[in-house]
Amino acid sequence: MRRLLLTPSNMTRLANELARMRGAAMKLGQLISMDAGEILPPEVAEIMARLRDQAHFMPPKQLKQVLDRNWGNNWLRVFERFDVRPIAAASIGQVHRARLKDGRAVAIKVQYPGIARSIDSDVSNVSTLVRMSGLLPGRFDLAPYAEEARRQLHEETDYLQEGEHLKHFAALLEGTSTFAVPEFHQDWSTREILVMSYLDGQPIETAATASQSKRDGIVQHLIDLTLREVFEFNVIQSDPNFANFQYNSETGKIILLDFGATRHLEPALVNTYRQLLRAGLSDDAMGLRRVARDMHLIEGNGPFDDHVIGMIETVFGAIRHNPSFDFADRTLTMKLNEQGMALAQAGYLPPPLPMDVLYLQRKFGGIFLLGARLGAVVPVADRIRRFLV
Numbered sequence: 001m002r003r004l005l006l007t008p009s010n011m012t013r014l015a016n017e018l019a020r021m022r023g024a025a026m027k028l029g030q031l032i033s034m035d036a037g038e039i040l041p042p043e044v045a046e047i048m049a050r051l052r053d054q055a056h057f058m059p060p061k062q063l064k065q066v067l068d069r070n071w072g073n074n075w076l077r078v079f080e081r082f083d084v085r086p087i088a089a090a091s092i093g094q095v096h097r098a099r100l101k102d103g104r105a106v107a108i109k110v111q112y113p114g115i116a117r118s119i120d121s122d123v124s125n126v127s128t129l130v131r132m133s134g135l136l137p138g139r140f141d142l143a144p145y146a147e148e149a150r151r152q153l154h155e156e157t158d159y160l161q162e163g164e165h166l167k168h169f170a171a172l173l174e175g176t177s178t179f180a181v182p183e184f185h186q187d188w189s190t191r192e193i194l195v196m197s198y199l200d201g202q203p204i205e206t207a208a209t210a211s212q213s214k215r216d217g218i219v220q221h222l223i224d225l226t227l228r229e230v231f232e233f234n235v236i237q238s239d240p241n242f243a244n245f246q247y248n249s250e251t252g253k254i255i256l257l258d259f260g261a262t263r264h265l266e267p268a269l270v271n272t273y274r275q276l277l278r279a280g281l282s283d284d285a286m287g288l289r290r291v292a293r294d295m296h297l298i299e300g301n302g303p304f305d306d307h308v309i310g311m312i313e314t315v316f317g318a319i320r321h322n323p324s325f326d327f328a329d330r331t332l333t334m335k336l337n338e339q340g341m342a343l344a345q346a347g348y349l350p351p352p353l354p355m356d357v358l359y360l361q362r363k364f365g366g367i368f369l370l371g372a373r374l375g376a377v378v379p380v381a382d383r384i385r386r387f388l389v
Contacts, residue, residue: 057085058086058094058112058113063096065113066110066111071188081098083096083097092111092115093112095110096108104185104197105198106196106198107195107198108188108194109159109196111157111191111192116157119150123146123150127142127143141352156260156261158191159191160186163196165262168235169256169262170183170184173256177253178252178253179256180248180251180253180254182197182255182257184196185197199255202246204247204370204374206247207249207374208373215374215375215376216378219371220378220383222254222371223380224383226363226364227383227387230360231274234264235264237258238263238359238360239258239260239362240363240369242370242373245257263356265360269360272294272295274388279291280319281316281320281384288309288312288316292308292309295357296351296357297357304348307348311336311339314335319380319384323382324379325377325378327371327374328372328375333372
């Protein structure tokens with residue numbers, strides 16, 4: 001029955017329906033994949049990949065209506081230039097490049113009309129579609145992910161709040177020669193429109209053609225930033241989508257974008273992660289099992305505990321035994337995939353995890369994938385130990 005339902009035409013129809021509710025669909029898909037990852041059917045990943053690739057822009061008439069509603073009818077008089085075609089499109093908004101007559105070059109993120117009002121119904125509809133599709137194991141509890149998707153989407157549709165996150169990160173990274181954060185222009189920003197300085201950069205993946213030392217440096221800086229976010233700032237930009245990083249090859253700076261998914265971390269969770277890393281890097285098997293239980297990664301006496309601990313030890317073993325970790329080496333990824341598939345075939349479902357744990361795992365996983373994309377070689381264990389003292 002599942003093979004009959006998952007025909008190419010049915011999958012296309014499902015992807016198109018989810019694309020119509022892209023904010024809710026993307027957020028829920030991200031949360032599911034953060035937790036279950038490789039054990040979910042590949043059809044889920046295929047549909048979510050389609051959603052990421054589909055860039056449905058607002059028609060110019062609709063765009064003007066949103067801008068008129070927020071800025072009044074005469075807003076164009078104060079712009080020297082406004083590019084109607086967006087330079088980027090995401091799950092809840094699209095970005096335009098412009099220049100004000102006062103000389104400011106700006107990037108303007110405009111929210112799709114009505115998306116904030118439709119979040120609750122869209123998340124419910126997406127949940128129903130995903131359940132009916134048969135793409136998830138029957139025992140998979142979708143409810144907590146739907147609720148978290150709903151909560152975070154409501155937060156992300158408040159662009160004034162995102163502007164405050166932008167200011168906060170700019171202050172945290174002030175004076176750095178490594179990172180650049182756009183300046184928040186509060187005078188033109190509203191809940192539906194975020195205006196910030198335009199920073200010139202290229203997609204971070206273009207650095208894959210740079211020298212080995214530059215690629216290594218980029219990934220090392222991003223690892224250090226991630227560790228600082230967790231252990232110094234106690235606040236993370238939790239969406240490591242490649243599109244949220246750009247690279248300026250002339251200045252050598254990494255540009256950080258999109259702070260809508262910013263999350264503050266509880267000190268207790270930060271301390272638990274520090275214990276996890278200490279145990280893993282020192283090959284403390286008992287300590288690792290104790291912390292994994294505290295984080296709800298294992299049950300404590302569950303039938304799959306040893307398998308899950310084995311996967312965690314696989315990761316730490318690869319980091320410990322390679323003073324310079326080669327992200328391009330797929331040995332670790334292939335081993336984890338094999339272990340994950342074995343768990344899935346044995347009937348394993350991940351336990352309900354605290355959402356902040358999921359977001360941190362997503363952040364770490366995203367940086368790992370970026371390191372692999374750039375083929376970087378970094379002394380990961382040494383970078384981590386600096387934050388464990």
